[in-house]
Amino acid sequence: MKVRIKFSKTGVMKFIGHLDMMRYFQKAIRRAKIDIAYSGGFSPHQIMSFAAPLGVGLTSLGEYFDIELRTAMDEEAIKERLNQVMAEGVAILETTALADTAGNAMASVAAAAYEVTFAEGTVLPDGWTGQLTAFLDQPQIPYHKLTSKVSRMLDLKPLLYDSKVTEEKVYLLVNASSADNIKPIFVMKAFFESIGVTISEHSLYICRMETYGLNGDKFVPLSALTE
Amino acid sequence: MRKLALKDEYLLLAEKPARYIGNEINSIQKDKETTAIRMALCFPDVYEIGMSHLGIQILYDMLNSWEDVWCERVYSPWVDMDRIMREASIPLFALESQDPIREFDFLGITIQYELCYTNILQILDLSGIPYYARERSDADPIVIGGGPCTYNPEPIADFFDLFYIGEGETRYRELLDCYLENRKQGGSRDEFLLAAARIPGIYVPRFYRTEYYPDGTVSAMKPLAEGIPARIRKELVDDVSHTCYPLKPVVPFIKTTQDRVTLELQRGCIRGCRFCQAGYLYRPVRERDVDVLKKYAITMLENTGYEEISLSSLSSSDYSGLAELIDFLITECKSQHTNISLPSLRIDAFSLDVMSKVQDVKKSSLTFAPEAGSQRLRNIINKGLTEEMILEGAATAFEAGWSRVKLYFMLGLPSETEADISGIGELANRIAAVYYETVPKEKRNGKVQIIASTSFFIPKPFTPFQWAPQATKEAFLDKAYLTRKSISSQLNQKSIKYNWHETDSSVLECVLARGDRRLAPAILEVYRKGCIFDAWSEHYRHDVWMETFKENDVDISFYTTRERADDEIFPWDFIDCGISKEYLRKEWHKARSAAQASSESEQLVTPNCREQCQGCGAASFRTGICVLDKNI
Numbered sequence: 010m011k012v013r014i015k016f017s018k019t020g021v022m023k024f025i026g027h028l029d030m031m032r033y034f035q036k037a038i039r040r041a042k043i044d045i046a047y048s049g050g051f052s053p054h055q056i057m058s059f060a061a062p063l064g065v066g067l068t069s070l071g072e073y074f075d076i077e078l079r080t081a082m083d084e085e086a087i088k089e090r091l092n093q094v095m096a097e098g099v100a101i102l103e104t105t106a107l108a109d110t111a112g113n114a115m116a117s118v119a120a121a122a123y124e125v126t127f128a129e130g131t132v133l134p135d136g137w138t139g140q141l142t143a144f145l146d147q148p149q150i151p152y153h154k155l156t157s158k159v160s161r162m163l164d165l166k167p168l169l170y171d172s173k174v175t176e177e178k179v180y181l182l183v184n185a186s187s188a189d190n191i192k193p194i195f196v197m198k199a200f201f202e203s204i205g206v207t208i209s210e211h212s213l214y215i216c217r218m219e220t221y222g223l224n225g226d227k228f229v230p231l232s233a234l235t236e
Numbered sequence: 237m238r239k240l241a242l243k244d245e246y247l248l249l250a251e252k253p254a255r256y257i258g259n260e261i262n263s264i265q266k267d268k269e270t271t272a273i274r275m276a277l278c279f280p281d282v283y284e285i286g287m288s289h290l291g292i293q294i295l296y297d298m299l300n301s302w303e304d305v306w307c308e309r310v311y312s313p314w315v316d317m318d319r320i321m322r323e324a325s326i327p328l329f330a331l332e333s334q335d336p337i338r339e340f341d342f343l344g345i346t347i348q349y350e351l352c353y354t355n356i357l358q359i360l361d362l363s364g365i366p367y368y369a370r371e372r373s374d375a376d377p378i379v380i381g382g383g384p385c386t387y388n389p390e391p392i393a394d395f396f397d398l399f400y401i402g403e404g405e406t407r408y409r410e411l412l413d414c415y416l417e418n419r420k421q422g423g424s425r426d427e428f429l430l431a432a433a434r435i436p437g438i439y440v441p442r443f444y445r446t447e448y449y450p451d452g453t454v455s456a457m458k459p460l461a462e463g464i465p466a467r468i469r470k471e472l473v474d475d476v477s478h479t480c481y482p483l484k485p486v487v488p489f490i491k492t493t494q495d496r497v498t499l500e501l502q503r504g505c506i507r508g509c510r511f512c513q514a515g516y517l518y519r520p521v522r523e524r525d526v527d528v529l530k531k532y533a534i535t536m537l538e539n540t541g542y543e544e545i546s547l548s549s550l551s552s553s554d555y556s557g558l559a560e561l562i563d564f565l566i567t568e569c570k571s572q573h574t575n576i577s578l579p580s581l582r583i584d585a586f587s588l589d590v591m592s593k594v595q596d597v598k599k600s601s602l603t604f605a606p607e608a609g610s611q612r613l614r615n616i617i618n619k620g621l622t623e624e625m626i627l628e629g630a631a632t633a634f635e636a637g638w639s640r641v642k643l644y645f646m647l648g649l650p651s652e653t654e655a656d657i658s659g660i661g662e663l664a665n666r667i668a669a670v671y672y673e674t675v676p677k678e679k680r681n682g683k684v685q686i687i688a689s690t691s692f693f694i695p696k697p698f699t700p701f702q703w704a705p706q707a708t709k710e711a712f713l714d715k716a717y718l719t720r721k722s723i724s725s726q727l728n729q730k731s732i733k734y735n736w737h738e739t740d741s742s743v744l745e746c747v748l749a750r751g752d753r754r755l756a757p758a759i760l761e762v763y764r765k766g767c768i769f770d771a772w773s774e775h776y777r778h779d780v781w782m783e784t785f786k787e788n789d790v791d792i793s794f795y796t797t798r799e800r801a802d803d804e805i806f807p808w809d810f811i812d813c814g815i816s817k818e819y820l821r822k823e824w825h826k827a828r829s830a831a832q833a834s835s836e837s838e839q840l841v842t843p844n845c846r847e848q849c850q851g852c853g854a855a856s857f858r859t860g861i862c863v864l865d866k867n868i
């Protein structure tokens with residue numbers, strides 16, 4: 010039996026990296042006595058697949074991973090048992106049984122929604138909301154992506170699917186697939202650069218609100234993509 | 237949600253922010269308003285090392301089991317965070333509450349190795365606690381030291397309010413009650429310390445004065461207050477099966493050095509290798525009941541979710557319930573996909589059989605610790621491992637599929653000759669030859685791999701070698717060179733790899749291990765010059781240490797290469813670890829006459845506690861192996 014697990018990662022847990030989160034859940038599953046399936050071989054490991062990795066420093070209300078069980082178990086019971094052994098800042102939100110035909114969490118990821126808010130005391134220029142809306146509406150959104158040595162020019166526009174700007178927060182729906190993803194911070198950086206404002210990365214709080222897969226040509230939360 | 241002591245941007249700048257946020261599974265939150273005593277336990281090294289230490293886990297568990305105490309953890313901020321905290325003037329904080337250490341009642345520091353002394357000063361400095369105990373006020377926490385280095389606490393005695401000598405399980409309640417009582421009475425810091433100095437096992441340095449002869453050796457150690465003991469006797473747990481054990485240890489988010497459940501089989505060691513401090517400090521051997529251990533194993537695995545369990549003890553092969561325990565673990569763990577990590581066992585048919593069940597033979601290696609290259613020298617150090625045992629063990633292992641062997645040696649042991657050193661290459665060569673003799677060509681999986689490693693001998697307090705001189709740095713280098721030469725001249729040299737450990741820090745370790753109170757100013761000076769993490773070779777600055785010793789008129793040869801007279805009073809003699817000085821001296825003399833002997837058969841070796849009690853003095857604790865009927 011395959012189960013998809015949705016969880017949130019908030020508070021101080023944002024400082025725990027992706028690999029450590031995987032290790033955290035491996036132990037949590039054992040503490041919760043969930044009869045997970047193991048791979049064969051001399052050093053067997055739990056059969057577990059995580060959706061899109063979340064960068065250190067970001068929080069999330071829509072993280073996912075799939076597990077395979079050795080003996081079937083009620084999904085609600087899994088949720089309850091796991092929630093009893095969580096650290097503060099991690100909560101299991103949803104558990105859904107997957108059809109055998111369902112693609113794994115990682116391969117299913119198409120997009121993710123983010124909410125950007127600002128640290129207390131961050132000073133933003135007057136009229137920035139209008140400026141940002143205009144910036145996102147351009148036919149092309151150029152961004153200099155700096156990898157270790159080379160700087161690459163990237164057009165963010167085709168990877169940005171939706172956005173909504175208010176005084177309090179910015180909503181962004183962007184590509185999060187393993188092939189073509191962009192980070193929301195790219196969008197914000199490109200914008201502030203374009204209006205000549207320097208704002209420290211640390212004054213932006215970014216929360217992933219949901220991770221989506223594709224059902225036909227519609228984005229649906231991974232928890233609804235069970236077939 | 238807890239508020240962190242460090243702002244997001246600082247944490248995100250650090251290499252591993254998880255070191256500083258706490259929140260781990262099984263870490264303890266309490267209400268500081270309703271707990272009478274706040275204690276911070278510190279392992280003065282980086283989080284991943286400190287979190288792996290069993291002793292702190294035991295104390296953390298015990299102290300938090302008391303309702304009126306909230307015990308938290310603190311580790312050395314790594315160099316990146318050290319810089320950030322200094323620049324931003326952020327005081328050092330405990331992981332659980334994220335509150336500044338300076339607000340605590342106690343700061344307990346475990347001192348596991350000499351090379352962490354500057355890290356202790358870093359902890360005090362970042363906490364805003366004065367370095368010297370005498371300069372602290374009632375607003376500062378009481379700074380306690382514990383752990384193996386407190387068996388000679390003198391070089392750092394001035395930095396501590398008190399030392400707890402021995403195993404922590406026994407006297408903390410008494411100590412804390414004494415503290416509460418003093419607070420109720422409105423007593424001062426000094427009044428508390430004086431009362432504490434009367435509790436068995438507690439050493440309060442400010443109430444003792446060391447006096448010296450003109451030649452610099454100690455003439456006396458005098459108590460300065462009424463009613464405090466002239467000698468401090470170590471504390472120890474009588475019955476290790478019925479004491480506290482951390483059944484819900486804290487589970488870190490990041491990988492630590494011991495990222496697994498640790499099961500402590502026993503305390504102490506029956507063997508009596510003459511160089512080994514732990515072998516004397518923790519006498520007598522006390523075994524934990526095997527049924528208790530089985531229960532612990534299951535409970536701890538359930539409470540942590542760890543996928544691995546390891547057995548810990550100084551010499552696990554000597555644990556009488558080993559076969560039963562391992563059988564149980566293998567059955568239990570197989571079904572749960574739990575790995576068993578075995579400590580280095582004596583290589584014989586039993587251990588090979590067990591190892592082949594729990595690890596991949598092709599990937600794992602055999603470990604032997606002959607410590608010396610020749611039988612002559614092994615007899616002198618009383619290491620009861622013969623060449624025959626090694627070669628036989630290796631042959632059996634090679635037949636069973638092993639092809640990697642690790643060998644550990646020490647260079648600079650008392651009376652070592654060139655022939656003893658050449659013995660290292662010869663022994664490695666013979667092991668390689670055994671491989672080619674026992675394993676037919678078609679079954680070989682490439683060449684046999686032998687890795688010989690040497691470290692430099694450091695004479696330690698409370699061993700028979702506490703009288704022995706350490707070799708000079710130059711001699712060490714020559715010895716390492718000779719070892720390399722002896723290996724490269726062997727027929728099978730291509731199968732042998734040689735590693736050696738730094739010479740420089742071995743010299744410093746020797747100074748600090750056998751040092752006295754006169755070293756404190758130099759240690760502080762070295763710290764002020766920016767040295768921390770001396771145990772990490774990339775941060776160790778030998779030149780700064782040596783230059784500072786010189787500036788402070790410390791002649792290091794007084795502590796390292798000087799041979800001590802039989803009747804010299806050592807700076808640590810006021811501590812009573814249970815082993816009589818007479819016994820240690822007898823062992824030292826035995827070693828020296830073994831060095832003079834014309835043949836191996838004339839060398840006297842000392843049988844282990846199980847073969848025959850030697851009357852070392854530890855029987856005065858009336859527990860463990862000393863009171864077992866040896867005829868059963």
Ligand code: SF4
Nearest residue numbers: 845849850852855862
């Ligand atoms: S008194 Fe005897 S049995 Fe006890 S530790 Fe000493 S030598 Fe061993």
